[in-house]
Amino acid sequence: MEEVLRQSQKMEAVGQLTGGLAHDFNNLLAGISGALELIETRIGQGRSKDVAKYIAAAQGAARRAAALTHRLLAFSRRQTLAPKATDVNRLVDGMLDLIQRTVGPGIDLRHRGADDLWPALVDPSQLENSLLNLCINARDAMPEGGRIVIETENRWIDRRQAEAQDMPEGQYLSLCVTDTGTGMPPEIVARAFDPFFTTKPMGEGTGLGLSMIYGFAKQSGGQVRITSEVGAGTTVCLYLPRHRGEAEADGPDTGKRPLPQA
Numbered sequence: 561m562e563e564v565l566r567q568s569q570k571m572e573a574v575g576q577l578t579g580g581l582a583h584d585f586n587n588l589l590a591g592i593s594g595a596l597e598l599i600e601t602r603i604g605q606g607r608s609k610d611v612a613k614y615i616a617a618a619q620g621a622a623r624r625a626a627a628l629t630h631r632l633l634a635f636s637r638r639q640t641l642a643p644k645a646t647d648v649n650r651l652v653d654g655m656l657d658l659i660q661r662t663v664g665p666g667i668d669l670r671h672r673g674a675d676d677l678w679p680a681l682v683d684p685s686q687l688e689n690s691l692l693n694l695c696i697n698a699r700d701a702m703p704e705g706g707r708i709v710i711e712t713e714n715r716w717i718d719r720r721q722a723e724a725q726d727m728p729e730g731q732y733l734s735l736c737v738t739d740t741g742t743g744m745p746p747e748i749v750a751r752a753f754d755p756f757f758t759t760k761p762m763g764e765g766t767g768l769g770l771s772m773i774y775g776f777a778k779q780s781g782g783q784v785r786i787t788s789e790v791g792a793g794t795t796v797c798l799y800l801p802r803h804r805g806e807a808e809a810d811g812p813d814t815g816k817r818p819l820p821q822a
């Protein structure tokens with residue numbers, strides 16, 4: 561519990577700080593981009609090849625910096641979620657092509673969906689972002705190629721598991737992404753959800769992926785867990801609350817057991 565509090569306070573503080581900084585940076589970048597455009601038009605056609613190259617490089621850097629500040633702004637804004645009954649298997653199927661194109665042909669991508677999966681109560685577009693992010697992390701951990709398995713399952717979290725996993729007991733769906741990559745030593749796992757923690761080279765990682773996924777999972781009433789073994793691979797599991805309500809009749813329902821009493 562203390563750990564959860566520490567993590568959410570840290571995210572709150574970092575969120576406020578980054579929000580302010582990213583906003584100011586964005587304004588400065590707009591100035592830089594505007595000035596570069598003016599330089600380009602003023603110098604016109606008569607410029608040397610070298611000058612054109614330097615201007616293009618500066619414009620490219622300004623564009624990348626702007627993309628980064630947008631990510632920071634998105635991180636600092638507390639996401640407003642629009643949760644609804646979601647068929648997670650269908651959502652994964654709908655993303656497989658995009659994921660395969662993103663991770664490249666060297667990765668063998670599989671989806672093992674549970675047949676009788678409950679509908680989840682979750683914001684589908686945020687779930688798509690999270691899944692893509694997890695698959696990109698998996699790919700980054702497999703520079704020589706390998707396998708990504710996306711697996712869904714119905715989970716009954718009882719009191720004992722709830723305590724161990726730091727989440728309320730109840731019915732959840734798990735969406736796990738497993739890779740055959742480098743794995744993470746325990747000291748990296750311990751810091752992986754920290755905002756801005758990255759082991760990737762400058763310009764390649766922001767260290768925001770897992771912390772955003774953590775925020776999304778907690779805000780959705782779920783959880784996220786990492787299990788990893790160095791040299792063998794990593795599994796990151798998102799636990800999403802089961803949708804219970806009117807729409808439940810539309811979805812597959814095999815959960816005949818009553819919800820445990822609080």
Ligand code: ADP
Pocket residue numbers: 697698701739741742743744748752753757758759760764765766767768769770771794
């Ligand atoms: P980023 O990907 O920008 O570094 P993340 O928050 O997504 O930021 O990840 C933080 C760190 O956790 C990564 O830099 C990496 O060291 C580690 N990590 C995340 N996912 C994996 C994975 N599937 N396998 C190995 N290491 C991982």
